[in-house]
Amino acid sequence: MNTFAPVEQVLRSAAPHALLDVVTTALAARYGARAVGLRLADHLMRSLQAVEGVPGATVPVPLYGSPQGRAFGSQEPYATEAGDADVEVHLPVTIRGDRLGVLTVLMGSGSYTEEARAELLHLCEALGHEVLVAERDTDLYVLARRAARLTLAAELQWQLLPGCSCTRSEFSLGAHLEPAYAIFGDNYDWSACADHLTLTVTNGMGEGIEAALLTNLAVNALRNARRAGLGLVGQASLADQAVYAQYQGRAHVSVLLLRFDLHTGEVEALDAGSPRLLRLRGRAVDTVSFDAQQPLGRFEGTVYETERFSVRSGDRLLFGSDGVYDVPSPAGERYGDRALARSLVANSLLPPSQVPDAVLRELAGHHGDEPLDDDALVVCLDWYGRSGRG
Numbered sequence: 120m121n122t123f124a125p126v127e128q129v130l131r132s133a134a135p136h137a138l139l140d141v142v143t144t145a146l147a148a149r150y151g152a153r154a155v156g157l158r159l160a161d162h163l164m165r166s167l168q169a170v171e172g173v174p175g176a177t178v179p180v181p182l183y184g185s186p187q188g189r190a191f192g193s194q195e196p197y198a199t200e201a202g203d204a205d206v207e208v209h210l211p212v213t214i215r216g217d218r219l220g221v222l223t224v225l226m227g228s229g230s231y232t233e234e235a236r237a238e239l240l241h242l243c244e245a246l247g248h249e250v251l252v253a254e255r256d257t258d259l260y261v262l263a264r265r266a267a268r269l270t271l272a273a274e275l276q277w278q279l280l281p282g283c284s285c286t287r288s289e290f291s292l293g294a295h296l297e298p299a300y301a302i303f304g305d306n307y308d309w310s311a312c313a314d315h316l317t318l319t320v321t322n323g324m325g326e327g328i329e330a331a332l333l334t335n336l337a338v339n340a341l342r343n344a345r346r347a348g349l350g351l352v353g354q355a356s357l358a359d360q361a362v363y364a365q366y367q368g369r370a371h372v373s374v375l376l377l378r379f380d381l382h383t384g385e386v387e388a389l390d391a392g393s394p395r396l397l398r399l400r401g402r403a404v405d406t407v408s409f410d411a412q413q414p415l416g417r418f419e420g421t422v423y424e425t426e427r428f429s430v431r432s433g434d435r436l437l438f439g440s441d442g443v444y445d446v447p448s449p450a451g452e453r454y455g456d457r458a459l460a461r462s463l464v465a466n467s468l469l470p471p472s473q474v475p476d477a478v479l480r481e482l483a484g485h486h487g488d489e490p491l492d493d494d495a496l497v498v499c500l501d502w503y504g505r506s507g508r509g
Contacts, residue, residue: 122149122238127245135253139170142222142246149238150230153205157212157246158187159220161266162277162299164476167191167221174262187221192473194218196236206231210239214247216286218472222246265300272303272331279338281309284472289381289505290316294498295475298491304330305440305496306338310345316379317345320394320438320498323372324414337362337372337415351376351389355415355423359391362416371414375438384430384504389423391415394496395444395455397463399435404460407436430502437463437474438500442493449487458485474499 126145133141139157146152158167158180167187169177182188190197190209201207206228212219222243250260269277276296284293292309296302304323309316319341323334340358349357355376362372375393379386392414396407407428413421430436437459444455452458459478466477475497482495 123242123245126242130245130249133249135255135257136259138246138249138253142242145242146224146226146239150224150226150235152224152226154223154225156223157220158223159212159260159263160191160218161264162269163266163297164283164295164299166266168263168266170220170260170263172259174265179266187223191218191221196240198231200228201225204228208236208239210243212243212247212250214244214251216284216291216472217282218284219247219250267300270301270303270327272328273299273301275328275331275335276302276306279306279308279335281307285309285311286472287311289503290379291471291501291503292318292498293470293472293475294496295479297479297495302331302494303327304334305442305494306334307438307496307498308338308342310342311381314381316381318377318379318498318500320375320440320496321372322374322394322440322442322494322496324370329370333362333366333370333372336365337374341374341376351378351387351425352423355389355391356421359415359421359423363419366416368417368419371417373414375409379430379502382505384432384502386428386430387425388428389425391423392417394438394440397437397439397460398430399437399463399467400431400433402464402467404463430504432502432504432506434502435463435467435471435474436500436502437478438496438498439478440494440496442491442495443478443482443497446482446486446491446493446495448485454482454485471499471501 129141143155146155157170161168165182166179168179180187186197186199187209190211194211196210198206198208208224210222212222254260294307306321308319323330337358340361341354344354344357373392376389390409391412398405398407409426446454462478462481466474478497
């Protein structure tokens with residue numbers, strides 16, 4: 120029996136800014152909870168920010184080395200003692216693999232049973248769904264994700280992204296962008312239906328707002344074509360025409376388009392000057408290469424062609440922009456020459472949602488003390504297939 124079914128109905132009808140109040144009232148009535156708090160992960164994936172009326176009034180909690188961060192990272196509830204008879208329970212708030220944040224509940228230790236644990240997790244899922252819906256009508260949750268102000272270019276890019284991670288029985292995806300608060304040209308997009316997953320990794324040339332506007336045009340043109348039922352060639356051609364019509368060849372967009380068959384693992388690919396792809400199969404890393412074609416918008420009327428390859432259950436694919444591959448060490452070695460492959464193997468036990476952030480942290484260490492001077496985008500895909508994890 121779903122004890123919180125009436126609460127879910129109240130959540131659906133509550134004012135967008137009042138979701139946490141509804142949950143707090145319900146948990147106080149059900150478990151005698153004395154305090155309830157919601158924290159969301161910031162764009163940089165370094166801290167958990169409190170959802171509150173005045174953004175930044177409460178000190179953020181680090182994502183690494185805190186009880187809340189442990190629940191977020193493991194995606195399992197984590198309880199700590201809070202006095203003689205109380206327990207503070209930290210629960211992940213995650214929707215279809217997209218890790219939003221952590222709900223913390225202060226309650227009597229005797230009330231935290233296995234049944235309560237299951238009920239709290241169910242309530243977190245309902246809360247997460249409503250937070251995503253509420254973001255259409257309030258900035259409360261959007262602001263909670265910001266540890267610093269976004270540049271205008273970054274604002275455009277974050278509004279364009281589908282999420283940070285996605286999980287289905289056939290695959291699991293994770294992605295991350297840096298500098299998170301000042302990105303401009305790199306982007307990714309995905310869409311899954313009953314039979315196919317379409318994944319797009321994009322790199323618009325230039326800097327600042329010009330790069331962000333260019334990428335927005337290209338990504339929305341690709342989406343428009345995809346939603347009109349066009350295949351990869353049609354998507355690339357329409358986006359190519361849109362970019363060329365606007366910029367007349369002065370600016371272009373590199374893109375890698377992939378369409379995965381969820382039944383067979385067959386992949387249709389179109390490489391238009393794209394970000395690059397590594398595959399981890401077992402403990403072996405190899406580069407998946409494609410025939411290079413012109414970036415979108417460079418010339419008028421470019422004709423595109425697709426290629427095919429296949430993925431097996433257990434494969435891990437890692438996509439990186441040139442802001443990852445081309446970053447030099449103090450000694451001049453590019454990160455993509457050897458270090459990226461080593462990082463892919465070293466982080467093989469992490470879930471895809473955590474791999475991009477781990478790779479980008481290692482990238483910063485590879486580069487040294489100087490800040491990165493280009494966008495860095497990493498997307499990680501684990502493939503299970505219909506006969507894989509199930």
